[in-house]
Amino acid sequence: xxxxxxxxxxxxxxxxxxxxxxxxxxxxxxxxxxxxxxxxxxxxxxxxxxxxxxxxxxxxxxxxxxxxxxxxxxxxxxxxxxxxxxxxxxxxxxxxxxxxxxxxxxxxxx
Amino acid sequence: xxxxxxxxxxxxxxxxxxxxxxxxxxxxxxxxxxxxxxxxxxxxxxxxxxxxxxxxxxxxxxxxxxxxxxxxxxxxxxxxxxxxxxxxxxxxxxxxxxxxxxxxxxxxxxxxxx
Numbered sequence: 653x654x655x656x657x658x659x660x661x662x663x664x665x666x667x668x669x670x671x672x673x674x675x676x677x678x679x680x681x682x683x684x685x686x687x688x689x690x691x692x693x694x695x696x697x698x699x700x701x702x703x704x705x706x707x708x709x710x711x712x713x714x715x716x717x718x719x720x721x722x723x724x725x726x727x728x729x730x731x732x733x734x735x736x737x738x739x740x741x742x743x744x745x746x747x748x749x750x751x752x753x754x755x756x757x758x759x760x761x762x
Numbered sequence: 763x764x765x766x767x768x769x770x771x772x773x774x775x776x777x778x779x780x781x782x783x784x785x786x787x788x789x790x791x792x793x794x795x796x797x798x799x800x801x802x803x804x805x806x807x808x809x810x811x812x813x814x815x816x817x818x819x820x821x822x823x824x825x826x827x828x829x830x831x832x833x834x835x836x837x838x839x840x841x842x843x844x845x846x847x848x849x850x851x852x853x854x855x856x857x858x859x860x861x862x863x864x865x866x867x868x869x870x871x872x873x874x875x876x
Contacts, residue, residue, distance in 0.1 A: 708853035
């Protein structure tokens with residue numbers, strides 16, 4: 653079982669819709685959770701981080717964490733074509749390691 | 763967010779030569795830096811964790827004698843790919859932690875070994 657799992661996609665949504673990206677992790681002791689966006693040929697950029705159960709909102713982005721289910725998600729409201737990218741879920745394990753999922757490719761159709 | 767600068771952004775080298783990649787935290791002190799490798803359409807693979815002033819911790823399967831990591835100061839870590847071969851061609855990315863758990867990435871270095 654992979655430590656951090658994501659659906660590889662591609663996930664295709666129309667412009668203006670809500671994109672929902674999901675991630676599960678295996679280490680119950682994980683304390684920190686991150687979403688990164690990576691455009692093709694570029695390095696990842698941090699979008700959101702969340703440490704506590706529940707929702708965290710930042711602009712059009714909402715991160716949701718459920719530690720009991722070992723599940724973290726990212727919602728993108730009013731999706732724009734510029735949101736088209738690969739979204740990486742990352743989980744901070746014990747110590748200093750951050751484990752990345754394989755990423756979900758998102759396409760937002762104009 | 764914090765700024766991490768990586769240099770060079772791309773490099774082409776001949777097989778058998780060595781290449782050094784620099785990773786600098788510009789506006790914060792990074793006690794821990796990470797080096798990743800990413801092949802096309804694949805996820806980031808952690809190569810090693812680098813702590814300032816101590817030896818790097820390499821992930822299983824990563825040759826420490828081939829990928830030399832130095833973290834001499836709180837703002838600089840270097841990765842040297844020694845005796846590079848075409849199979850080492852990849853996108854190498856560093857990241858640094860500011861103090862919290864979130865890490866910030868450098869721009870990445872695309873290495874092509876010919």
